[in-house]
Amino acid sequence: MMRIIAGSEFKLEREVDAGTTEQLNAVLNIVQRVRLEGDEALFHFTRLHDKTEVTTGNIRVTAEDIARAYELVEPSFLEAIREAAQRIRTFHEKQKRASWFDIQPDGTMLGQLLRPLRRVGVYVPGGKAAYPSSVLMNVIPAQVAGVKEIVMVTPPSTGGKQGIDPYILVVAAEAGVEEIYRVGGAQAIAALAYGTDSIAKVDKICGPGNIFVALAKREVYGAVDIDSIAGPSEIVVLADETAHASYIAADLLSQAEHDEMASAVLVTTSRAVAEAVQQEVEQQLTVLPRQSIASQSIEQYGAIVVTDSMQEAIALINRLAPEHLEIMTEDPMNELSLVENAGAIFLGNYSSEPVGDYFAGPNHIIPTNGTARFSSPVDVDMFVKKSSLIRYSKEALFAQGETIMKLARHEGLEGHAKAIQVRLEQEKDNDTK
Amino acid sequence: MMRIIAGSEFKLEREVDAGTTEQLNAVLNIVQRVRLEGDEALFHFTRLHDKTEVTTGNIRVTAEDIARAYELVEPSFLEAIREAAQRIRTFHEKQKRASWFDIQPDGTMLGQLLRPLRRVGVYVPGGKAAYPSSVLMNVIPAQVAGVKEIVMVTPPSTGGKQGIDPYILVVAAEAGVEEIYRVGGAQAIAALAYGTDSIAKVDKICGPGNIFVALAKREVYGAVDIDSIAGPSEIVVLADETAHASYIAADLLSQAEHDEMASAVLVTTSRAVAEAVQQEVEQQLTVLPRQSIASQSIEQYGAIVVTDSMQEAIALINRLAPEHLEIMTEDPMNELSLVENAGAIFLGNYSSEPVGDYFAGPNHIIPTNGTARFSSPVDVDMFVKKSSLIRYSKEALFAQGETIMKLARHEGLEGHAKAIQVRLEQEKDNDTK
Numbered sequence: 001m002m003r004i005i006a007g008s009e010f011k012l013e014r015e016v017d018a019g020t021t022e023q024l025n026a027v028l029n030i031v032q033r034v035r036l037e038g039d040e041a042l043f044h045f046t047r048l049h050d051k052t053e054v055t056t057g058n059i060r061v062t063a064e065d066i067a068r069a070y071e072l073v074e075p076s077f078l079e080a081i082r083e084a085a086q087r088i089r090t091f092h093e094k095q096k097r098a099s100w101f102d103i104q105p106d107g108t109m110l111g112q113l114l115r116p117l118r119r120v121g122v123y124v125p126g127g128k129a130a131y132p133s134s135v136l137m138n139v140i141p142a143q144v145a146g147v148k149e150i151v152m153v154t155p156p157s158t159g160g161k162q163g164i165d166p167y168i169l170v171v172a173a174e175a176g177v178e179e180i181y182r183v184g185g186a187q188a189i190a191a192l193a194y195g196t197d198s199i200a201k202v203d204k205i206c207g208p209g210n211i212f213v214a215l216a217k218r219e220v221y222g223a224v225d226i227d228s229i230a231g232p233s234e235i236v237v238l239a240d241e242t243a244h245a246s247y248i249a250a251d252l253l254s255q256a257e258h259d260e261m262a263s264a265v266l267v268t269t270s271r272a273v274a275e276a277v278q279q280e281v282e283q284q285l286t287v288l289p290r291q292s293i294a295s296q297s298i299e300q301y302g303a304i305v306v307t308d309s310m311q312e313a314i315a316l317i318n319r320l321a322p323e324h325l326e327i328m329t330e331d332p333m334n335e336l337s338l339v340e341n342a343g344a345i346f347l348g349n350y351s352s353e354p355v356g357d358y359f360a361g362p363n364h365i366i367p368t369n370g371t372a373r374f375s376s377p378v379d380v381d382m383f384v385k386k387s388s389l390i391r392y393s394k395e396a397l398f399a400q401g402e403t404i405m406k407l408a409r410h411e412g413l414e415g416h417a418k419a420i421q422v423r424l425e426q427e428k429d430n431d432t433k
Numbered sequence: 434m435m436r437i438i439a440g441s442e443f444k445l446e447r448e449v450d451a452g453t454t455e456q457l458n459a460v461l462n463i464v465q466r467v468r469l470e471g472d473e474a475l476f477h478f479t480r481l482h483d484k485t486e487v488t489t490g491n492i493r494v495t496a497e498d499i500a501r502a503y504e505l506v507e508p509s510f511l512e513a514i515r516e517a518a519q520r521i522r523t524f525h526e527k528q529k530r531a532s533w534f535d536i537q538p539d540g541t542m543l544g545q546l547l548r549p550l551r552r553v554g555v556y557v558p559g560g561k562a563a564y565p566s567s568v569l570m571n572v573i574p575a576q577v578a579g580v581k582e583i584v585m586v587t588p589p590s591t592g593g594k595q596g597i598d599p600y601i602l603v604v605a606a607e608a609g610v611e612e613i614y615r616v617g618g619a620q621a622i623a624a625l626a627y628g629t630d631s632i633a634k635v636d637k638i639c640g641p642g643n644i645f646v647a648l649a650k651r652e653v654y655g656a657v658d659i660d661s662i663a664g665p666s667e668i669v670v671l672a673d674e675t676a677h678a679s680y681i682a683a684d685l686l687s688q689a690e691h692d693e694m695a696s697a698v699l700v701t702t703s704r705a706v707a708e709a710v711q712q713e714v715e716q717q718l719t720v721l722p723r724q725s726i727a728s729q730s731i732e733q734y735g736a737i738v739v740t741d742s743m744q745e746a747i748a749l750i751n752r753l754a755p756e757h758l759e760i761m762t763e764d765p766m767n768e769l770s771l772v773e774n775a776g777a778i779f780l781g782n783y784s785s786e787p788v789g790d791y792f793a794g795p796n797h798i799i800p801t802n803g804t805a806r807f808s809s810p811v812d813v814d815m816f817v818k819k820s821s822l823i824r825y826s827k828e829a830l831f832a833q834g835e836t837i838m839k840l841a842r843h844e845g846l847e848g849h850a851k852a853i854q855v856r857l858e859q860e861k862d863n864d865t866k
Contacts, residue, residue, distance in 0.1 A: 076839060077839065077840075077843055080836045080839050080840050080843075081840070083836060084836075084840065091543055094533065094535065094545075095545065097530075100527065102527065108793070109780070110524055110793060110794050110795060112527075112528065112795075112812075113778070115773065117806070117807055118773065118806075131844050132840075132843070132844070133840065133844065167843070203806050203807040204807050222804070224807065225804075225807035225808060244859070246855050246859060247852075247855060247856060247859075250848070250851050250852040250854075250855045251852050253848045253851070253852070254846070254848040254849045254851070254852040256848070257846060257847070257848035257849070258846075284851070284855075288847065288848050288851070289847045290845075290846070290847065290848060294848060332824075336822075339820075340548065340551065341818075342820050343820060343821070344820065344821040344822075344823065345546070345820050345821065345822050345823070346823050346824070346825075347542070347822065347823065347824040348824055348825070349827075349856070350825040350826060350827050350829070350830040350856060351823050351824050351825040351830075352825075352830070352852040352853055352856060353852065354837060354841055354846075354849035354850070354852050354853060355823065355825055355830070355833075355837060355853070356821070356823050357841070357849060358837055358840040358841065359833060359836065359837045359840065360541070360543060360823050360825070361543050362543060362545075362821035362822075362823055363821065366821070371655070371658075372818065372820070373550070373551075373636050373818070374550055374636040374637050374657065374658035374818055375658060375818060376818050376819035376820075377819060377820075377821050379545075379819065381814065385774075385805065385806070385807055385808060385809050386809035386810060386812065387772075387775050387776060387777065387778050387805070387809075387810075388776070388777040388778065388789070388795035388796065388799070388810050389769075389777075389778050389780065389795075390777065390778070390779050390780065390784050390788065390789050390793050390795055391765075391779075391780040391781055391784050392781070392783040392784040392785075392788055392793070393783060394782075394783050396783070397783040397784075397785070397788070400788075400792060403513045403516060403517075403792065404787060404788060404791050404792045406509060406510065406513050407510075407513050407514070407517065407565075407566065407791040407792065408787055408790070408791065410510055410513075410565070410600070411564050411565070411566065412723075413687070413690060413691075413723070413787075414690070414721065414722045414723065415683070415686045415687040415689070415690035415721050415722075415723060415727060416687045416690070416787035416790060417787070418683050418686070418687070418717070418721070419680075419683040419684050419686070419687040419785040419786065419787050420785055420787060420788070421683075422679050422680060422683040422717075423680060423782070423783060423785060426677070426679060426680075
């Protein structure tokens with residue numbers, strides 16, 4: 001039974017898996033060896049951990065592999081994925097920004113140059129964790145940003161099954177990824193970060209993975225950029241007395257079925273809604289195929305929180321900073337204006353969270369575990385780098401030179417002052433000649 | 434003597450200080466204790482490391498402290514800082530972006546809500562490392578982003594000197610920072626990250642510091658956001674035969690004087706310029722107050738690289754991805770179009786790099802050590818978080834529901850499909866009643 005508690009009683013505490021010392025040491029060894037030995041180590045660890053003989057000749061997925069995958073995928077899936085990709089692309093296109101600059105009458109030009117990263121690596125986990133939708137959510141923002149080279153790595157086998165899931169290959173192909181390698185784990189991350197003969201190094205690595213992948217990403221960070229490391233998923237539903245209990249229960253369970261660590265929380269000002277949702281969850285759980293996972297999640301990290309006021313409810317939400325927030329109130333725009341922290345916000349009765357998981361367009365990779373306080377869903381900006389542009393004219397330098405030298409000298413940096421002075425003096429010499 | 438070498442010979446390899454095990458253990462202990470014990474531990478470590486008795490009563494800098502600092506600062510410095518602050522603010526204002534949304538005829542609304550972080554902590558190191566300009570470069574972008582609470586921490590003493598540098602206090606006051614605490618080191622970082630009775634916790638910590646500060650920032654990352662951890666500074670000057678050797682030499686030295694680990698590199702297609710710069714550097718070094726630092730930097734990490742072509746020169750620059758790049762060629766816009774990786778780019782003979790350090794407007798906190806390949810100078814975006822907005826109408830959900838369920842079921846997530854189904858069914862029931 002989902003517990004009903006008061007706002008003051010609720011805390012969400014989940015320890016995120018930080019890996020054991022043994023796992024960390026294993027990862028450090030793999031990363032170090034791939035960095036130093038390249039392909040030899042990459043192939044070795046693939047043989048060891050994926051029980052697959054990968055060579056220079058067969059590491060890359062071929063056009064024939066892709067063609068075969070297309071034959072295994074039903075047309076209706078393909079159609080759905082194409083429509084989803086189109087919507088995701090349309091949403092992310094709106095995030096694109098242009099370089100800009102500003103020229104002053106004295107000839108000063110200042111600006112910001114925005115350019116895509118050159119080469120990005122997307123990690124796709126094997127087996128059940130391989131969600132076609134996640135491929136779209138990582139690849140499309142990078143493409144929209146203008147990244148020319150997007151390379152994918154994915155394990156050549158998982159849980160005894162050989163080969164890459166044909167759905168993943170088809171979705172990659174649909175998204176336009178043409179460079180796919182049959183390697184996974186920490187060794188694949190190291191190859192992307194440092195490069196080997198088979199795989200050229202990238203500028204950024206993104207995509208989810210198991211604890212070995214997460215630890216390897218942390219280790220190579222600095223040599224390349226990485227995306228954030230996702231924790232377990234969570235949803236908070238904010239409801240008043242007008243909300244539908246059956247919708248809320250279904251949405252809570254859709255989150256809870258993800259994994260035992262997932263958290264599904266209802267925050268409501270209505271005790272009647274609280275009790276109705278509690279009953280609905282019980283009922284709906286009975287017919288859920290992933291019932292065992294969902295009920296563990298509900299038991300451990302789920303709660304129905306009844307607050308005395310909407311104000312208290314929103315204060316709790318801002319403290320939790322949930323990955324997903326659904327607002328099911330009479331006029332959701334009222335509450336929206338007060339919500340400060342939430343990764344993705346779903347408004348009204350028809351905006352069920354799974355709508356955002358697959359199809360609506362916004363990214364489904366969203367900050368978890370309270371980090372929406374300071375971070376954001378994956379977007380085009382994450383695949384763009386900026387350079388400042390500074391052009392001073394002679395006139396501008398002469399007008400501002402003394403002030404700049406004053407500031408430099410205050411900081412004890414005479415060499416900085418001299419770099420200005422040498423110009424002022426030389427030009428004065430030229431003028432009198 | 435600055436070495437002259439060929440493009441193929443040049444490599445820039447600097448080991449960034451990652452701290453010793455002893456330092457790391459000391460930091461872990463401090464962070465853990467401040468997290469658990471709050472002020473008690475914060476005051477304890479301040480007593481231990483800064484030899485200063487800090488209490489609840491005196492930890493915060495008062496209005497009187499600020500007023501006294503103003504008396505110690507000469508009016509011309511104040512004037513220069515005010516002008517710099519104004520320019521920096523004007524530049525960063527241009528980076529601001531609005532939230533946006535898009536409404537479709539079927540009632541679907543999708544958008545992105547952009548909002549400032551609520552509370553940001555700025556670390557300002559003590560002693561010689563306290564640059565007034567760095568205060569402006571961290572505080573102003575946060576303010577422009579709309580951050581309401583900006584809090585500063587800085588050690589109460591350094592190198593035997595008691596009290597905070599009056600220049601730092603005045604610059605902070607000028608920038609509009611009203612909450613300043615007299616604590617530094619790992620203990621200050623932990624207090625910002627987890628909060629104590631005296632210091633409320635923040636959402637992001639930025640600003641430079643020594644190795645203990647850097648290790649503490651790494652440790653608290655996740656509980657709060659942090660800025661990137663800066664490595665030693667670097668400049669690359671790209672020059673053709675039209676460049677002035679004396680300007681180039683002065684600019685190289687202005688970088689080299691920062692610290693022994695700094696790197697100053699000239700890349701040129703002209704052997705004549707290479708030799709002239711070599712001579713100029715020798716000459717200008719003799720009158721530089723920070724000669725010892727600059728010559729060590731030049732010796733270890735400096736180089737004059739002569740390339741066979743402009744193409745080779747630019748390929749080298751893109752590989753180095755320098756923090757600062759000066760382009761002194763006949764028409765710098767030509768080369769600019771080919772440069773892919775550089776943090777800040779200075780165009781032409783009058784855009785000496787120190788112009789950007791203090792005054793021009795763009796941020797002087799710029800990715801170092803090749804990370805300009807994938808990261809960017811500090812800007813307003815770094816103090817903004819985004820939320821996705823999703824509102825589906827009944828019409829839209831009915832039109833797309835089947836496709837969304839198909840994708841959910843493909844991923845084995847029946848609960849996701851059911852969250853859609855429950856709405857479609859209930860509404861059908863309503864329609865037939």
